[in-house]
Amino acid sequence: MKQFEYxxxxxxxxxxxxxxxxxxxxxxxxxxxxxxxxxxxxxxxTKLMALMGLGVKCGDTITIKVEGGDEDAAAAAIEAFLxxxx
Amino acid sequence: MDYRKCASEILAGIGGKENxxxxxxxxxxxxxxxxxxxKMSKDTVENTDGVKGVFESAGQIQIIIGTGTVNKVYDxxxxxxxxxxxxxxxxxxxxxxxxxxxxRILKTLGDIFVPIxxxxxxxxxxxxxxxxxxxxxxxxxxxxxxxxxxMFSNAALTFLPILIAVSAxxxxxxxxxxxxxIGMIMIHPNLINAWSVASGAETTTLWSWFGLWNIQDxxxxxxxxxxxxxxWLMCKLENWLHKHVPEMIDLFVTxxxxxxxxxxVTMTVIGPVFAQIETWVLTGAQWLITIPFGIGAxxxxxxxxxxxxxxxxxxxNAIEASMIANNGQNIxxxxxxxxxxxxxxxxxxxxxxxxxxxxxxxxxxASLSAFLGITEPAIFGVNVRFIRPFIAGMIGGAVGAAAxxxxxxxxxxxxxxxxFGFLITMDxxxxxxxxxxxxxxxxxxxxxxxxxxGEAKNxxxxxxxxxxxxxxxxxxxxxxxxxxxxxxxxxxxxxxxxVIASPVKGKLIALNDVPDETFAQGILGQGAAVxxxxxxxxxxxxxxxxSIFDTKHAVGITLENGxxxxxxxxxxxxxxxxxxxxxxxKEGDKVKKGQKLVEFSxxxxxxxxxxxxTPIIITNTDDYASVEKIADDGDIDALVDIIxxxx
Numbered sequence: 001m002k003q004f005e006y007x008x009x010x011x012x013x014x015x016x017x018x019x020x021x022x023x024x025x026x027x028x029x030x031x032x033x034x035x036x037x038x039x040x041x042x043x044x045x046t047k048l049m050a051l052m053g054l055g056v057k058c059g060d061t062i063t064i065k066v067e068g069g070d071e072d073a074a075a076a077a078i079e080a081f082l083x084x085x086x
Numbered sequence: 087m088d089y090r091k092c093a094s095e096i097l098a099g100i101g102g103k104e105n106x107x108x109x110x111x112x113x114x115x116x117x118x119x120x121x122x123x124x125k126m127s128k129d130t131v132e133n134t135d136g137v138k139g140v141f142e143s144a145g146q147i148q149i150i151i152g153t154g155t156v157n158k159v160y161d162x163x164x165x166x167x168x169x170x171x172x173x174x175x176x177x178x179x180x181x182x183x184x185x186x187x188x189x190r191i192l193k194t195l196g197d198i199f200v201p202i203x204x205x206x207x208x209x210x211x212x213x214x215x216x217x218x219x220x221x222x223x224x225x226x227x228x229x230x231x232x233x234x235x236x237m238f239s240n241a242a243l244t245f246l247p248i249l250i251a252v253s254a255x256x257x258x259x260x261x262x263x264x265x266x267x268i269g270m271i272m273i274h275p276n277l278i279n280a281w282s283v284a285s286g287a288e289t290t291t292l293w294s295w296f297g298l299w300n301i302q303d304x305x306x307x308x309x310x311x312x313x314x315x316x317x318w319l320m321c322k323l324e325n326w327l328h329k330h331v332p333e334m335i336d337l338f339v340t341x342x343x344x345x346x347x348x349x350x351v352t353m354t355v356i357g358p359v360f361a362q363i364e365t366w367v368l369t370g371a372q373w374l375i376t377i378p379f380g381i382g383a384x385x386x387x388x389x390x391x392x393x394x395x396x397x398x399x400x401x402x403n404a405i406e407a408s409m410i411a412n413n414g415q416n417i418x419x420x421x422x423x424x425x426x427x428x429x430x431x432x433x434x435x436x437x438x439x440x441x442x443x444x445x446x447x448x449x450x451x452a453s454l455s456a457f458l459g460i461t462e463p464a465i466f467g468v469n470v471r472f473i474r475p476f477i478a479g480m481i482g483g484a485v486g487a488a489a490x491x492x493x494x495x496x497x498x499x500x501x502x503x504x505x506f507g508f509l510i511t512m513d514x515x516x517x518x519x520x521x522x523x524x525x526x527x528x529x530x531x532x533x534x535x536x537x538x539x540g541e542a543k544n545x546x547x548x549x550x551x552x553x554x555x556x557x558x559x560x561x562x563x564x565x566x567x568x569x570x571x572x573x574x575x576x577x578x579x580x581x582x583x584x585v586i587a588s589p590v591k592g593k594l595i596a597l598n599d600v601p602d603e604t605f606a607q608g609i610l611g612q613g614a615a616v617x618x619x620x621x622x623x624x625x626x627x628x629x630x631x632x633s634i635f636d637t638k639h640a641v642g643i644t645l646e647n648g649x650x651x652x653x654x655x656x657x658x659x660x661x662x663x664x665x666x667x668x669x670x671x672k673e674g675d676k677v678k679k680g681q682k683l684v685e686f687s688x689x690x691x692x693x694x695x696x697x698x699x700t701p702i703i704i705t706n707t708d709d710y711a712s713v714e715k716i717a718d719d720g721d722i723d724a725l726v727d728i729i730x731x732x733x
Contacts, residue, residue: 012637012660015635015660016610016652016660017604017610020604020609020610021604021609023609023610024609047705047706048610048611048650048652048705049642049644049650049652052633052642053633053673055633055673
């Protein structure tokens with residue numbers, strides 16, 4: 001399992017559009033489960049509603065866990081996505 | 087602007103009219119489905135005078151031209167391309183079904199057959215059992231109970247065209263009762279039963295069709311393809327009439343004309359053409375099996391199942407009857423048996439290997455019935471749908487038939503195949519056993535190792551929308567969800583579908599008309615959109631608020647049935663930071679249908695320079711087989727049903 005942290009820089013946080021795009025990115029890696037954690041709450045990256053329900057805002061630090069499949073590639077791609085969009 | 091020039095340049099840019107599948111337009115865009123995207127030159131289209139932009143969405147090429155001009159370019163375009171005008175829905179369907187035509191035809195045949203399989207399995211098994219019993223104990227066939235059961239056993243097969251017609255009418259979205267009428271016409275008691283004709287009953291020529299061919303008074307018992315074609319034609323005609331006949335007289339004109347025209351064309355053109363094809367097949371089959379050294383039997387063993395698909399197999403009784411009359415040795419039956427048990431074994435492999443309960447529960451009885459000689463459920467319900475098991479069955483059939491022929495296996499009667507065939511092959515039981523075992527073994531092995539495509543193996547949740555959806559889902563989410571889910575949407579499945587009401591009042595539009603790629607392409611999920619006329623979002627059903635942003639522009643609701651809905655007021659309105667929005671609920675709140683969730687100011691959104699299109703997205707679209715917009719574009723009130731979600 002790969003795990004890393006990311007602090008949200010986007011002023012609005014994970015709202016609908018970035019959540020959808022993040023989910024789409026996570027789905028690109030077959031057999032790979034991507035989980036986003038904030039505090040004691042967590043959500044699968046592909047579950048849009050749960051992801052938005054985390055209420056991730058600017059300045060929040062989230063933990064990203066990538067498990068199964070091509071973890072390295074998936075983790076790298078998701079980190080790149082976060083840097084670019086959030 | 088020169089509309090015709092614009093249209094002709096676009097046509098050239100997409101690779102000519104040969105590459106065009108269908109065309110439609112909306113308020114601003116020309117929406118095309120083309121056969122081969124690689125043949126399109128996007129630059130050419132983009133550089134055409136009058137074209138403001140080109141992009142691909144949901145399997146469609148969308149060419150932005152603009153209000154007021156798009157319809158004129160469209161008129162020129164369809165004139166140049168020589169295509170029929172299509173509604174937007176038609177285009178979407180064409181996009182959804184971009185699979186090769188033969189695959190779609192096979193899938194449609196499967197979809198038509200699946201709902202009637204219980205009927206065929208029940209009577210087919212009974213038929214096989216009775217056939218076997220009467221061979222073993224010839225005396226019982228005189229008994230009253232036997233005759234009664236015999237009647238039960240052939241009811242479904244005798245009236246098969248009606249069952250098929252009803253199911254086909256459902257699939258082709260016509261009136262099922264009119265479909266039934268077409269089926270009834272084709273097997274009307276005043277016509278001579280096709281099975282009797284195959285066994286030598288006399289027919290009369292009713293009419294010489296404009297001197298071109300003769301119309302015989304033969305019924306279409308046991309036929310599949312002519313019925314499907316007839317009902318397809320009927321549904322097209324019926325729907326066309328519904329659109330064009332004034333409403334006042336629609337109720338009596340449309341059914342009358344539909345039945346009249348379809349019935350006439352069916353009995354005088356479709357039917358006779360098929361009768362002719364059948365004769366050719368019969369002649370071909372008779373010639374084929376004369377090739378020595380088992381080669382002819384090998385070829386026929388392979389070709390047998392496809393002829394069942396074509397519905398011409400009932401003619402083979404004639405071959406068997408003449409063999410018996412000739413020298414008492416029916417060498418046809420071992421070939422038919424090999425082909426039948428092979429299809430059964432191929433379906434059995436699917437049944438044992440698939441994890442999909444629905445497929446499993448259908449494949450098992452279908453396979454059993456094939457071993458007893460009734461192959462339609464296995465062929466149409468299972469093998470043809472996944473294609474590879476069908477081919478596995480053909481291979482097994484060929485091997486078994488060749489072996490039977492080399493060992494000179496013959497039957498001394500006809501009418502039964504499969505396991506009951508042992509009763510009429512007493513002279514060569516060992517050979518017949520090898521015939522059966524080889525055919526079944528080879529077909530089972532081939533089907534097991536190469537026959538079961540991924541979607542049959544893995545689909546556990548999305549069981550119903552068979553090939554098209556599963557095959558397309560990887561690359562084209564939007565088109566997939568719009569694919570009409572034709573199989574098994576019967577009343578008893580009601581609990582697997584949910585209809586979602588609109589949370590907003592306004593003008594309903596398709597999701598891919600939303601002027602934002604992320605929403606339009608369905609990246610957040612499928613659904614619909616409303617251009618609000620009233621600044622209020624209400625709960626579309628009882629549920630719980632799963633998320634509401636600080637900016638209050640979007641609210642997520644999880645309904646009691648598990649459907650997750652995101653209502654996103656306006657496009658990019660997140661940037662308004664809540665200005666003009668007021669929320670009346672918070673995360674975790676339970677809400678009742680119709681309860682006010684958010685109020686917003688349409689004017690403020692417009693003043694701030696944002697679009698008000700409000701996507702209504704099923705965010706867990708992936709959990710369902712389909713999410714479809716079911717209401718037509720146009721003004722709607724809040725709480726009008728707009729989206730159908732099917733499991």
